[in-house]
Amino acid sequence: MADRFAEIESFVKIVESGTLSEAARRLNLSLAATSRRLSQLEQRLGVLLVRRNSRHLSLTEEGSLLYERAGQALLAIDDVETDVMRRATEATGLLRIVTTIGAGRTRLAPLFRDYATLHPDVAIHLETAQHATGIIEGGHDIAICFDPPPDSALMMKHLADNPRFLCASPAYLNRRGRPHRVAELSAHDNILVGEAQQEIWRALVGGDTGPRVTLSTNDAELARAWALDGAGIVIKSQWEVEDDLAAGRLEAILPDLRLPPSVIAALYLPGQAEAAKVRSCLDFLARHLRKGALMAA
Amino acid sequence: MADRFAEIESFVKIVESGTLSEAARRLNLSLAATSRRLSQLEQRLGVLLVRRNSRHLSLTEEGSLLYERAGQALLAIDDVETDVMRRATEATGLLRIVTTIGAGRTRLAPLFRDYATLHPDVAIHLETAQHATGIIEGGHDIAICFDPPPDSALMMKHLADNPRFLCASPAYLNRRGRPHRVAELSAHDNILVGEAQQEIWRALVGGDTGPRVTLSTNDAELARAWALDGAGIVIKSQWEVEDDLAAGRLEAILPDLRLPPSVIAALYLPGQAEAAKVRSCLDFLARHLRKGALMAA
DNA sequence: ATGGAATCTTGCGCAAAACGCAATCTAGCA
DNA sequence: TGCTAGATTGCGTTTTGCGCAAGATTCCAT
Numbered sequence: 172m173a174d175r176f177a178e179i180e181s182f183v184k185i186v187e188s189g190t191l192s193e194a195a196r197r198l199n200l201s202l203a204a205t206s207r208r209l210s211q212l213e214q215r216l217g218v219l220l221v222r223r224n225s226r227h228l229s230l231t232e233e234g235s236l237l238y239e240r241a242g243q244a245l246l247a248i249d250d251v252e253t254d255v256m257r258r259a260t261e262a263t264g265l266l267r268i269v270t271t272i273g274a275g276r277t278r279l280a281p282l283f284r285d286y287a288t289l290h291p292d293v294a295i296h297l298e299t300a301q302h303a304t305g306i307i308e309g310g311h312d313i314a315i316c317f318d319p320p321p322d323s324a325l326m327m328k329h330l331a332d333n334p335r336f337l338c339a340s341p342a343y344l345n346r347r348g349r350p351h352r353v354a355e356l357s358a359h360d361n362i363l364v365g366e367a368q369q370e371i372w373r374a375l376v377g378g379d380t381g382p383r384v385t386l387s388t389n390d391a392e393l394a395r396a397w398a399l400d401g402a403g404i405v406i407k408s409q410w411e412v413e414d415d416l417a418a419g420r421l422e423a424i425l426p427d428l429r430l431p432p433s434v435i436a437a438l439y440l441p442g443q444a445e446a447a448k449v450r451s452c453l454d455f456l457a458r459h460l461r462k463g464a465l466m467a468a
Numbered sequence: 469m470a471d472r473f474a475e476i477e478s479f480v481k482i483v484e485s486g487t488l489s490e491a492a493r494r495l496n497l498s499l500a501a502t503s504r505r506l507s508q509l510e511q512r513l514g515v516l517l518v519r520r521n522s523r524h525l526s527l528t529e530e531g532s533l534l535y536e537r538a539g540q541a542l543l544a545i546d547d548v549e550t551d552v553m554r555r556a557t558e559a560t561g562l563l564r565i566v567t568t569i570g571a572g573r574t575r576l577a578p579l580f581r582d583y584a585t586l587h588p589d590v591a592i593h594l595e596t597a598q599h600a601t602g603i604i605e606g607g608h609d610i611a612i613c614f615d616p617p618p619d620s621a622l623m624m625k626h627l628a629d630n631p632r633f634l635c636a637s638p639a640y641l642n643r644r645g646r647p648h649r650v651a652e653l654s655a656h657d658n659i660l661v662g663e664a665q666q667e668i669w670r671a672l673v674g675g676d677t678g679p680r681v682t683l684s685t686n687d688a689e690l691a692r693a694w695a696l697d698g699a700g701i702v703i704k705s706q707w708e709v710e711d712d713l714a715a716g717r718l719e720a721i722l723p724d725l726r727l728p729p730s731v732i733a734a735l736y737l738p739g740q741a742e743a744a745k746v747r748s749c750l751d752f753l754a755r756h757l758r759k760g761a762l763m764a765a
Numbered sequence: 766a767t768g769g770a771a772t773c774t775t776g777c778g779c780a781a782a783a784c785g786c787a788a789t790c791t792a793g794c795a
Numbered sequence: 796t797g798c799t800a801g802a803t804t805g806c807g808t809t810t811t812g813c814g815c816a817a818g819a820t821t822c823c824a825t
Contacts, residue, residue, distance in 0.1 A: 174471040174473060174474070174782095174783090175471075175473040175474075175545070175549075176471060176472040176473030176474075177471070177472075177473075177783095179545065190800095190801070190802090191801075191802065191803095192800080192801060192802080200784085200785095201784065201785050201786080202785095202801080202802075202803090203784075203785065203786080203787095203802090203803080203804080204783070204784055204785075205802095206802060206803060206804090207783080207784090207803090207804090208783095210803085213739060216549060216552050216553050216556070217553055217556040217742050218552055218553065218555050218556050218739075218742055218743055219737060219739030219740050219742065219743065220552075222603065222604040222607065222737055223604065223801095223802075224604055224621060224791065224792065224801090224802080225790075225791040225792050225793090225800080225801050225802050225803090226791075226792045226793060226800080226801070226802090227604045227605050227792085228604075229604055229605065229606075229607045230607070231609070231740070231743070232555075232561045232562050232564075233552045233555050233561070233743070236548065236551065236552055237548055237549075237552050240544060240545075240547070240548035240551075241544075241545050241548050241549075243544070244541040244542075244544040244545045244548070245541075245545075247537060247538075247540070247541040247544075248472070248476065248537075248538050248541045248542075250537070251533065251534055251537035251538050251541075252472075252513060252534075252538075254533065254537075255513050255515055255517075255530045255533060255534050256513050256514055256515065258515050258529075258530050259513070259514040259515050264529045264530070264533075265529050267529075306519070307519040307520065307521055307524045307525075307526055308524050308526065309526075310519065310526045310527070312528070312529075323819095323820095324521055324820080440516060440519055442510060442515075442516030443516050443528070445514050445515055445516065446515055446516065446528070446530070471811095471812085474812095487771095487772075487773090488772075488773065489771080489772065489773085497813085497814095498813065498814050498815080499772085499773075499774095499814095500773090500774080500775080500813075500814065500815080500816095501812070501813055501814075502773095503773060503774060503775090504774090504775090504812080504813090505812095507774085520772095520773075521772090521773080521820070521821070522771080522772045522773050522774090522819075522820045522821050522822085523771080523772065523773090523820080523821045523822060524821090620791095621791080
């Protein structure tokens with residue numbers, strides 16, 4: 172089937188121009204093509220739309236009908252297309268964000284409030300979830316999480332480094348003593364969170380023996396609860412435990428140790444890099460997380 | 469530029485189907501083409517419309533926007549197109565007719581009233597004009613006239629034959645005598661209407677001398693006025709003079725003479741043969757003019 | 766855990782269609 | 796009668812849109 176849109180578009184332009192030649196000029200099209208489009212439209216609909224000879228044009232009743240109603244519809248399509256296209260350059264609409272950073276929500280929340288103030292046309296919907304899985308199923312634009320696994324289907328933007336510490340509860344440290352050298356760690360009860368931390372531990376204590384692991388889990392909150400309860404030493408990032416450190420519920424150990432930082436990153440779909448609301452929000456986050464926000468804490 | 473209509477049509481079908489494959493089936497299109505149309509639409513608008521991986525689809529906000537508004541517009545276009553297409557099979561709408569048959573309007577008027585009664589969905593607009601020229605400029609669907617000259621740009625439908633008579637006013641005939649043989653015509657005052665009648669006269673009286681023409685005009689009404697005024701013998705068709713004959717204002721001469729009849733014909737634009745209202749009206753006229761209507765008078 | 770089924774994407778070759786050019790035709794006008 | 800502006804149509808070229816098939820990804824069942 173021929174291009175219905177182009178046919179009707181040409182027809183409308185012809186009606187508005189009064190001549191095929193003028194319509195052709197406005198359409199940046201040859202007169203021949205314009206003429207043929209009209210003929211094809213008439214043939215497809217099986218009805219004469221424009222009475223014409225070499226000098227005059229006039230609409231049949233069917234032509235008027237089509238012009239009135241289809242012309243409106245075409246304008247509606249143009250409107251919505253430009254509306255949609257504007258989203259590529261102007262940040263507007265609803266930005267749906269999901270984050271797995273439970274403890275960090277106190278960090279993120281005010282940031283998004285600032286962003287929303289700065290961009291009155293963007294509405295923020297912030298969701299928390301256990302797992303960052305399912306940007307697509309959840310209908311989210313951005314996912315913010317710690318140390319996301321590489322995913323070929325998703326874009327990743329590094330937002331900030333999140334320094335890691337060794338820490339434990341004062342009760343535990345009082346009971347088992349405060350380690351002052353790395354080597355002493357082997358004698359302690361160590362809590363392991365996730366797979367990735369195993370390597371950090373191994374690099375820390377050296378050798379192939381590995382740390383003495385009393386408890387391990389994949390749940391960061393669970394590990395925190397153990398640590399608070401005095402179960403042992405755990406690796407935690409600043410965002411996760413800054414409140415506990417400030418309140419004295421946890422104590423940092425060997426603070427001069429430079430552990431590889433946890434990465435705070437945003438995940439988004441490749442195509443969404445074109446959406447202004449996504450781009451502007453990611454830029455905003457990267458800017459405000461990187462400079463000072465973490466250090467100040 | 470790509471086919472905007474097909475792009476959006478595919479997009480809407482995808483949204484409504486929930487999967488590309490299903491949409492492809494409904495569109496009678498390959499999956500590949502469907503996928504590409506969506507990609508092209510997104511690329512043209514510069515924005516991601518559908519979040520997708522191999523298993524799940526979900527709309528972005530831009531997608532929802534487009535679906536709501538463009539979907540409506542597409543339906544509107546489908547609607548008006550089917551409306552217009554229906555005109556090819558169902559007689560509906562306004563039928564604009566022009567006729568040059570001044571004296572015959574008393575014949576045509578009741579016929580159109582009957583037609584309108586028979587086709588309640590068709591509204592008739594009947595106009596009279598001096599010349600049948602300008603179907604296009606006047607925006608008419610049908611022109612009805614006597615003996616139209618052949619026009620390659622117009623279709624012609626023969627509606628009925630309109631018998632011709634020689635006639636003159638009783639006053640003239642009383643003064644100059646009633647001819648009983650063709651040969652006597654040469655001695656009479658003859659009124660000539662238009663170019664075509666010259667040949668009829670020539671065939672009638674024979675030879676190359678031609679008739680004795682006292683008055684000639686291209687205006688049928690003018691010729692009628694002369695004849696009524698007793699200026700001479702004129703060739704007139706039944707429609708033009710039946711009232712005058714019935715009222716005794718004119719008298720037929722040599723009624724056995726078979727003059728070539730005048731033709732009552734309809735002119736219309738080639739493309740309009742597809743419009744049901746035009747077709748049905750022409751058929752109706754031909755049927756009712758041919759059988760009986762003329763003879764009965 | 767591993768293989769299978771369903772789904773989407775993409776490269777490639779082909780065929781259909783749309784375009785522009787130019788010749789032709791028509792109508793109005795000097 | 797020739798001239799101009801506009802519309803149609805045949806023809807050759809180019810675009811492009813399509814289907815096929817291979818590849819990739821995800822979910823599910825064994």
